[in-house]
Amino acid sequence: MSRPAEPTPIADYAMVGDLHAAALISTWGSIDWLCLPRFDSPAFFAALLDSGDAGRWALSPSDDAGEVVDVSRSYLPGTFVLLTRWQTAEGEAEVWDFMPLGDQRPNLVRRIRGVRGTVRFREEFAIRFDYGAAIPWLRQTRYSDEPALLATAGPSTVIRRGPQLRPVGHTHVGEYDVGPGEVIDLVLTGYPSHRQPPPPIDVDDALQLTIDWWRDWSARSEPPSPYDDTVQRSLLVLRALTDEDTGGISAAATTSLPETDGGSRNWDYRYVWLRDAALTISVLLTHGYRAEAEEWRGWLLRAIAGDPSDVQIMYGIGGERRLHEYEIPELSGYGGAQPVRIGNAAYEQRQWDIFGEVMVALHGARAAGLAETEASWPLQQALLAFLADNWQNPDRGIWEIRGEEQYFTHSRAMVWAAFDRGVRAVREFGLPGEAEKWAALADEVRKEIFDRGFDAERKTFVQHYDSPEVDAALLQLPQIGFVEADDPRMLGTVAAIEADLMRDGLLLRYRTTSGVDGLEGEEHPFLACSFWLVEQYAASGRVRHARALMDRLTSFVNDVGLLSEQYDPIEERQMGNTPQALSHLALVRAADAIAAAEKGLSAELPNVRGESEGSQVGQDAEAEPTPPSEPSDLGHTPTQSRAEANIEIPNPQSGDA
Numbered sequence: 001m002s003r004p005a006e007p008t009p010i011a012d013y014a015m016v017g018d019l020h021a022a023a024l025i026s027t028w029g030s031i032d033w034l035c036l037p038r039f040d041s042p043a044f045f046a047a048l049l050d051s052g053d054a055g056r057w058a059l060s061p062s063d064d065a066g067e068v069v070d071v072s073r074s075y076l077p078g079t080f081v082l083l084t085r086w087q088t089a090e091g092e093a094e095v096w097d098f099m100p101l102g103d104q105r106p107n108l109v110r111r112i113r114g115v116r117g118t119v120r121f122r123e124e125f126a127i128r129f130d131y132g133a134a135i136p137w138l139r140q141t142r143y144s145d146e147p148a149l150l151a152t153a154g155p156s157t158v159i160r161r162g163p164q165l166r167p168v169g170h171t172h173v174g175e176y177d178v179g180p181g182e183v184i185d186l187v188l189t190g191y192p193s194h195r196q197p198p199p200p201i202d203v204d205d206a207l208q209l210t211i212d213w214w215r216d217w218s219a220r221s222e223p224p225s226p227y228d229d230t231v232q233r234s235l236l237v238l239r240a241l242t243d244e245d246t247g248g249i250s251a252a253a254t255t256s257l258p259e260t261d262g263g264s265r266n267w268d269y270r271y272v273w274l275r276d277a278a279l280t281i282s283v284l285l286t287h288g289y290r291a292e293a294e295e296w297r298g299w300l301l302r303a304i305a306g307d308p309s310d311v312q313i314m315y316g317i318g319g320e321r322r323l324h325e326y327e328i329p330e331l332s333g334y335g336g337a338q339p340v341r342i343g344n345a346a347y348e349q350r351q352w353d354i355f356g357e358v359m360v361a362l363h364g365a366r367a368a369g370l371a372e373t374e375a376s377w378p379l380q381q382a383l384l385a386f387l388a389d390n391w392q393n394p395d396r397g398i399w400e401i402r403g404e405e406q407y408f409t410h411s412r413a414m415v416w417a418a419f420d421r422g423v424r425a426v427r428e429f430g431l432p433g434e435a436e437k438w439a440a441l442a443d444e445v446r447k448e449i450f451d452r453g454f455d456a457e458r459k460t461f462v463q464h465y466d467s468p469e470v471d472a473a474l475l476q477l478p479q480i481g482f483v484e485a486d487d488p489r490m491l492g493t494v495a496a497i498e499a500d501l502m503r504d505g506l507l508l509r510y511r512t513t514s515g516v517d518g519l520e521g522e523e524h525p526f527l528a529c530s531f532w533l534v535e536q537y538a539a540s541g542r543v544r545h546a547r548a549l550m551d552r553l554t555s556f557v558n559d560v561g562l563l564s565e566q567y568d569p570i571e572e573r574q575m576g577n578t579p580q581a582l583s584h585l586a587l588v589r590a591a592d593a594i595a596a597a598e599k600g601l602s603a604e605l606p607n608v609r610g611e612s613e614g615s616q617v618g619q620d621a622e623a624e625p626t627p628p629s630e631p632s633d634l635g636h637t638p639t640q641s642r643a644e645a646n647i648e649i650p651n652p653q654s655g656d657a
Contacts, residue, residue, distance in 0.1 A: 008026045008027075011559075013558075014560045016098050020106065020245070031057040032046075033045055034057075037190060039317055040250070040271055046128065049256055049332075050332050052124075053126075053132065054131070057127075059110055059186070065090060065119055069088060069089060070087040073559065078214055080098065080099075080214055080236065090120075092115040093112060096111040096207070097110055099210075101210045102209050105189060107187060107201055109207070118177050120176070122174070134153045137153065140164065143200070148161050149172060154193065157197075162185060224592055229561070233560075234584035235283075238280050241253065247296045248299050253577075253579060256341050258333070258334055262337050266339065267346075269344075272316070273313060274314065277296055286592060287588070297362065297370070308385065311383070312348075323345075327342075351398065352393075352414060353411045359384075360417050360418075387418055388419075388441055397411050397464070399471075399517065401519075402517060407453075408463065409449060413476075419441045422438040458496060459488070460496035461493045472509050475494075476532060485539035507529040528583050534590035538596070546590075563578070563584060564576045564583065
């Protein structure tokens with residue numbers, strides 16, 4: 001078995017995290033991405049976007065250990081502890097990778113454990129700071145009478161504890177044999193450079209605590225069959241991308257993974273989008289995770305506190321407002337895709353849909369039993385007051401186009417949703433507010449959408465006013481209750497989306513050839529959009545089509561259940577930033593929709609409308625029915641999602657395999 005050529009396929013990466021930061025580990029045991037102490041901090045290992053010269057921590061059997069005949073990996077079920085099994089001609093060994101929870105300190109542990117025979121491992125430790133731009137001052141020393149390697153640059157230091165390494169250029173290398181039951185622990189810890197190194201952790205205790213925490217969290221939900229393993233992993237991904245201190249939810253763990261080979265549509269997704277976070281909270285509430293909803297609501301109140309006119313579409317993990325976008329020309333980019341971007345200029349955009357998504361999520365939290373705080377409802381009233389005065393303006397829509405502002409139909413529907421939830425907060429929950437005014441505005445927005453955002457000749461909603469184009473985001477209209485999934489206008493929209501946006505059985509977000517986004521190049525199908533189509537199929541009675549598409553989509557998860565942003569159906573590979581929260585939350589919704597539809601419980605289809613479906617304001621007259629459309633080619637025969645192995649946790653002191 002030979003090592004993969006560069007670049008490492010995106011699907012070859014697994015993630016471990018500590019609810020503050022995340023590391024990406026390739027199938028061949030190389031940590032190619034790690035930002036500390038937060039998801040959006042500068043990277044210490046950035047080989048993902050360049051080469052080993054930008055920093056990596058590789059650990060695998062050495063070339064003289066005999067041929068690697070097999071390598072496999074899996075998470076311990078219900079956790080983010082990664083177990084990689086190596087089999088060579090001489091023996092078998094495991095590497096346990098995890099980031100300990102509970103100590104509020106960034107640690108990364110790599111435990112090597114022999115199983116049978118003897119396996120020689122080679123460690124290559126090439127630490128870099130600031131996305132590979134700074135080679136740190138490195139020095140070998142001893143702490144607690146054990147070897148340690150210190151790396152310092154500016155305000156940051158990392159200490160790597162474990163067997164002593166030898167310098168080879170700007171890399172440090174070590175080789176060591178492990179026999180049956182033998183354990184070698186390698187531990188990386190970050191801390192401020194002006195402080196003394198923290199004491200070493202007890203790896204056994206840290207491992208058990210971390211396993212227990214993840215399993216306790218994952219056990220609180222019962223995902224729907226037959227997608228329970230995939231759904232549980234998706235819920236775990238959403239939790240892993242949520243900062244336990246601030247409640248901020250990162251859209252992804254990476255930046256600048258391209259949407260096409262060598263393309264320039266490379267964005268930094270390590271921040272908190274109000275949209276993605278609100279949708280995540282709705283999914284977590286559906287599965288009983290109320291505490292996370294409360295944490296996010298606290299984050300929201302802090303982040304957008306102040307003048308509603310200053311509300312942004314996205315923030316830093318702690319609620320930071322300035323996310324200036326810049327490029328790092330020194331990094332060649334993943335597979336040569338440039339530029340590599342840090343920060344995201346979209347934070348300055350106007351996007352009206354975020355008001356709807358936030359109000360919908362907070363309404364869902366109310367319906368789930370979360371009590372309003374002293375500030376939460378006044379904040380929502382302030383948002384609605386601002387929206388009432390400004391909603392008539394165009395925006396850049398859900399996809400953050402960098403072209404001209406438009407009157408996007410999806411954005412207008414989300415404006416309707418914001419006013420609708422305001423009305424329902426007053427009428428259903430007895431909160432004070434201008435219900436009559438908001439109801440009138442909801443009616444006005446709704447009428448405008450049907451007058452200007454619906455193509456009566458083609459019987460479809462359109463991407464934006466005065467355009468014949470469609471947009472996969474229109475699939476969210478039934479999700480928010482704007483129309484029913486089986487409304488003839490929605491069925492016509494589905495037919496148009498299938499005709500215009502289906503590529504090899506998967507959905508594009510929109511046609512980039514229309515020029516609406518002001519960017520060069522194209523992109524691959526966007527996974528969340530295809531999951532939205534699954535939900536639409538299930539909710540409109542096309543359950544067989546929903547299952548067929550869902551089975552194909554879940555076959556795209558990698559060997560440990562992770563999904564990126566997009567998928568290339570021709571080359572059959574994941575593309576874009578990973579793991580992507582929006583892909584995973586849309587997967588969960590789709591699975592829930594299928595489960596409900598197959599049980600015939602249409603009233604319980606997963607949605608973010610709250611509990612009183614009949615109380616929407618601004619409903620219109622019945623339209624002439626049209627038959628459901630048949631789907632385009634869904635592609636190859638679907639496969640079932642991968643189930644995680646049932647792995648017993650060995651006692652590292654006992655030597656039991």
